[in-house]
Amino acid sequence: MSLFDFFRRPTSAPVARERLQILLAHERAVIGRSDLIAILREEILAVIAKHVTMEPEKVNVKMERGDTVSTLEVEVEVPTSATARAGKKVVEAA
Amino acid sequence: MAKVLVVTSGKGGVGKTTSSAALGTALAQMGQRVVVVDFDVGLRNLDLVMGAERRVVFDLINVVQGEAKLAQALIRDKRLDNLSLLPASQTRDKEALTEEGVGRVIAELKEKFDWVVCDSPAGIERGATLAMRYADLAVVVANPEVSSVRDSDRIIGLLDSKTLKAEKGEPLEKHLLLTRYDAMRAERREMLAVEDVLEILSIPLLGIIPESEEVLRASNVGAPVTLNNPGCAPSRAYQDAARRLTGEMVTMSVPRDKKGSLLGKLFGRRAA
Numbered sequence: 001m002s003l004f005d006f007f008r009r010p011t012s013a014p015v016a017r018e019r020l021q022i023l024l025a026h027e028r029a030v031i032g033r034s035d036l037i038a039i040l041r042e043e044i045l046a047v048i049a050k051h052v053t054m055e056p057e058k059v060n061v062k063m064e065r066g067d068t069v070s071t072l073e074v075e076v077e078v079p080t081s082a083t084a085r086a087g088k089k090v091v092e093a094a
Numbered sequence: 095m096a097k098v099l100v101v102t103s104g105k106g107g108v109g110k111t112t113s114s115a116a117l118g119t120a121l122a123q124m125g126q127r128v129v130v131v132d133f134d135v136g137l138r139n140l141d142l143v144m145g146a147e148r149r150v151v152f153d154l155i156n157v158v159q160g161e162a163k164l165a166q167a168l169i170r171d172k173r174l175d176n177l178s179l180l181p182a183s184q185t186r187d188k189e190a191l192t193e194e195g196v197g198r199v200i201a202e203l204k205e206k207f208d209w210v211v212c213d214s215p216a217g218i219e220r221g222a223t224l225a226m227r228y229a230d231l232a233v234v235v236a237n238p239e240v241s242s243v244r245d246s247d248r249i250i251g252l253l254d255s256k257t258l259k260a261e262k263g264e265p266l267e268k269h270l271l272l273t274r275y276d277a278m279r280a281e282r283r284e285m286l287a288v289e290d291v292l293e294i295l296s297i298p299l300l301g302i303i304p305e306s307e308e309v310l311r312a313s314n315v316g317a318p319v320t321l322n323n324p325g326c327a328p329s330r331a332y333q334d335a336a337r338r339l340t341g342e343m344v345t346m347s348v349p350r351d352k353k354g355s356l357l358g359k360l361f362g363r364r365a366a
Contacts, residue, residue: 011283016240017290024247024294 044074054078096204099211099339100229101271102253104245106216108237109273112309112319113332114213115143117233119318120329120336122177126208129168131180133225134215135191138182144171145316146179153183158195164202173321178207191224200228218248223256230259231267231339233300237274238286246270246295269300271335276305277348301335302348303328327351 041061048054058077064070101114111134118130132140135155141147146169152162157180164180171177180203183190203210214225226232232253236246250268259266272288279285292299303309308326312319320329327349334344 013280013283013286013290016286017294020240020243020286020294023244027244027247028251 040072040074044076048076052078096207097209098200098204098228098230099209100214100226100232101211101235102214102222102226102232102249103216103235103242104218104222104249105237105242108235108242109303109309110216110235111139111143111213112313113233113235113271113273113303114140114211115318116320116329116332117336117339118209118211119144119171119174119177120320120333121209121211121339122171122174123320123324123333124336124340125176126340127176127206128209128211129178129180129203129207130211130213131203132182132213133191133221134213135182135221136184137215138184140213141169141179141181142316143313144179144318146171146181147316150181153181154199155183155190157199158191164199164206173317191221193224193227196224197228218252222249223252226253226257229253229257229266231269232257233269233271233339234295234297235271235273236291236295238272238280238288238291240286243286243291243294250295250297268297269339270295270297271300271303273303274305275302275348277350299346300338301331302346303331303335304348304350306351308351 041059044061045056045059048059054076060073060075062073062075064073099117101110101117103110111132114130118128122128130140130144131154132138133154134140138153141150149169152167154167156162157164157167167180169179169181171179180199200210212225212229215221234246234249234253236242253266253268254260257266270292272291275288276285280287288299288302304327306326306328308323309319309328312322315322319326320332323329324333330349334347334349337344
């Protein structure tokens with residue numbers, strides 16, 4: 001460390017820049033994802049509700065993001081009477 | 095064709111009101127018919143910055159609720175004929191602003207003016223989303239500071255999802271206005287540089303407003319900075335930004351005041 005460095009304060013802008021880049025990359029992913037799940041949930045519900053009667057609360061939508069593969073899990077609880085009414089249309093809970 | 099411009103930011107205290115007043119005035123100084131609308135219900139300040147605080151009789155909420163005609167609430171600037179202000183209410187309940195009501199007022203303003211400049215409240219709540227709702231273009235005001243840049247990112251997300259234009263699938267023009275910029279500190283890497291902020295937010299740059307005591311001086315006396323001292327560095331930066339808004343090509347630079355000399359460096363550096 002030279003005498004010159006002794007008088008110079010370390011620069012902080014590169015630190016700010018790096019912190020922001022990491023934070024925003026994370027936040028953009030999280031915020032985008034939560035919106036996507038909400039939209040998917042609504043649309044999937046609408047499609048299923050066309051064919052079977054069901055309770056909106058008994059639907060679970062989960063998304064897990066891995067490094068290589070992401071999985072979307074949709075769990076719909078369908079009452080037996082509703083399935084019977086729907087006739088030949090089979091709704092699978094995955 | 096009238097344009098609706100929203101001045102927004104997410105974080106408070108970065109210069110939305112100052113910038114709304116300065117950009118609106120600069121556009122008016124170029125001969126455009128301009129109205130600046132204060133959407134910050136409960137905390138109105140645009141009237142104060144523009145020196146019209148003692149002339150407010152009716153406000154935006156009165157017009158939205160049909161208690162006053164638009165013409166009664168508009169305050170024409172004493173210095174510029176083609177500049178008007180629609181103030182916000184200080185006392186009333188924020189819930190008084192409805193989306194439909196705001197839409198009606200904006201449509202009426204668009205008939206009378208070339209530019210409708212909407213000064214947004216800080217935050218991401220209803221007030222801010224209502225201010226941006228009918229915008230054709232947005233100016234995102236940011237300081238070269240981490241919290242401001244982060245909040246700007248959130249606001250850009252809202253502009254892309256909550257505006258009428260975005261919902262219709264039309265592109266909403268977004269511009270970055272970087273305020274309180276100190277070129278020397280950025281050069282020494284003590285402050286995020288323009289390039290850093292642009293790279294992180296990735297929207298086009300409208301202007302760089304240098305940190306200057308002229309901005310506070312202007313708001314102290316109730317005159318938009320471009321009227322109070324048209325020749326000073328921040329005024330020139332706002333004038334350039336306003337020209338860019340009208341589609342003019344203006345080279346990007348950070349204007350500096352003349353006293354960028356050694357004396358200026360020694361004595362000019364004061365907290366605003």
